[in-house]
Amino acid sequence: MTGRGQVRFEDIVKMHGEFSALKGVTFDIEPGEFFALLGPSGSGKSTTLRILAGLDAPTSGRVYMDGRDITATDARDRDIAMVFQSYALYPHMTVYENIAFPLEMAKLPAVEIDLAVKEAARKVKIEHLLDRKPGQLSGGQQQRCALARAIVRKARLFLLDEPLSNLDAKLRMETRAELKKLQRSLGVTAVYVTHDQEEAMTLADRMAVFMAGEIRQVGRPAEIFAKPNSIDVAAFIGSPPMNLLPARFADGDVIIAGHRLKTAMQAAGEHDVVVGIRPGALRIAPDGLEARVELIEDLGDTKVLDLDCAGTAMRIRVGDESVPPEGAVISVTARPHDIHLFDPATRKRL
């Protein structure tokens, strides 16, 4: 199945009346890739998925699949399977009938359908539930049934619209891992919409960060995490999010609240910047920024400290080693290459 499911979005615009839901979105998805569309709600990621599925038509721009222009192709003829957020299982049919439905529509012989349904059910471990109706299943089982219905017909492309958001935290983690394994074993191209950056980070081979109807950054999750290209992406990726502090850049150093920190950027001159430091990259060390511990959040293996650094809020993640008590004044610093610099005017990475 490899070599199928290559997607190209070319300058897609979607208007809802005066409101532009997508403002010219362009990206490529390689065959066999697990591609995540990540963004806050209302950022256009679901609209992108719906346009890809053929459920909505773009106002302008083209969509290509495997080199063919499918912009005007009917959703039914695109050979795309989708798992909906609500699962959209047919409540009056049994699990078996639900999974068999797409094959029945494709007019496959009954024997083949039977084999395929059982195979799909086995892959998602619901073969013992085939006689039940969706209403008799737990949330996790319904989710698996929806997955089975999507994988049963071996479509070119596999779309998932926040498929884990209705599951509880523990089940979500389990299903996440299984989903990744399933996608790898099937070798299909998967496009995954989520607002949960942790989900996108763990699942995706590559991801696109959506904001306000635009793609802000495309790349491997680690890449985006390490080098966010704007203040907005930096603030969105990572939990807890990156500390963003107004500062002054002066000949390779930044001055934050009167304290100098070395950066990796070797440039002369002086101007305003926004400094980004991940909570995990900050460390407690002498001769750094002075900050007061406001609150300690214990996460078990690590602790997150809310700091007040001369009126600016900051967060630091520390291990189990010497944690200062609340109210203590500490000194924090960061290594030069852990310091991200952004232009406050353009909000872009420097």
Added chain:
Amino acid sequence: MRAKRFRFIATMIITLIFLLAWVFPIVWSVLNSLKTDQDVLAYPPKLIFHPTLEPYRDVLFGSGSILPNLISSFIISIGTTVITMLMAVPAAYALARLRFRGKKFAGFYVLATQMLPPVGIIIPYFLVLRNIGWIDTYQGIILIYLSFSLPFAIWLLVSYFEDIPFEMEEAAYLDGASRMRTLWRIIIPQVRGGIAVTIVFVFLNAWNEFLFAVVLSGNTVRPVTVAMFNFVSVEQTLWAKLAAVSVLAMLPVVILGIIAQKNIVKGLTVGAVKGGGRR
């Protein structure tokens, strides 16, 4: 404790009063339909009497048999119901789902027709039917009944269709089903309850209709509601026969009610329990 018991007793009494008021005419009809004419008029009313099936035999197989009228009623009611449902289901689906110009107006129009007092339009209807030569014909009566039952059925069905999430259809669409097939295989099975309720209401409205039937029908087509009045004349009222016809006319209603009971109750509690598979 005492207040609770009092409330229970009060509720029971009020319920009982309503029940008696509702059940009295039916019991009265059933009892009188089993009496001779002398027994019917006896005063004080006889509680113990020799039941007879004479009135039934008379109205069914006597000279003025109402059998043809019962058949007329069936043709009209079933015809109205079938045509209404064939048109109302796709129309309601369209109103619930599709976005088209004038949808709001269409919805309002459908509802507005329900607000007209029927007496106000009986003369125009009569003139229309007379001009096209459909007075005293099945197609004439059914056409007029459709003008009421169709908007009513559409209005009732729309809410059932609206209850089904959009995603259900989109899923079916991506699974390769056409719009018609989605309607038949995915949507209609989920609104079965609503369809059953609508069928019952449309059938009953047509079956019980009197005002239009009496004006627009005649000798060829004469539903049982109109024919019943043969037993009421200036000189006398044939109470036993009238009661027998009433009971006969009530039977299909009661039978339909019992058959559809489960669906009606389900239909009225829509939203509370429906669609367990959704989330």
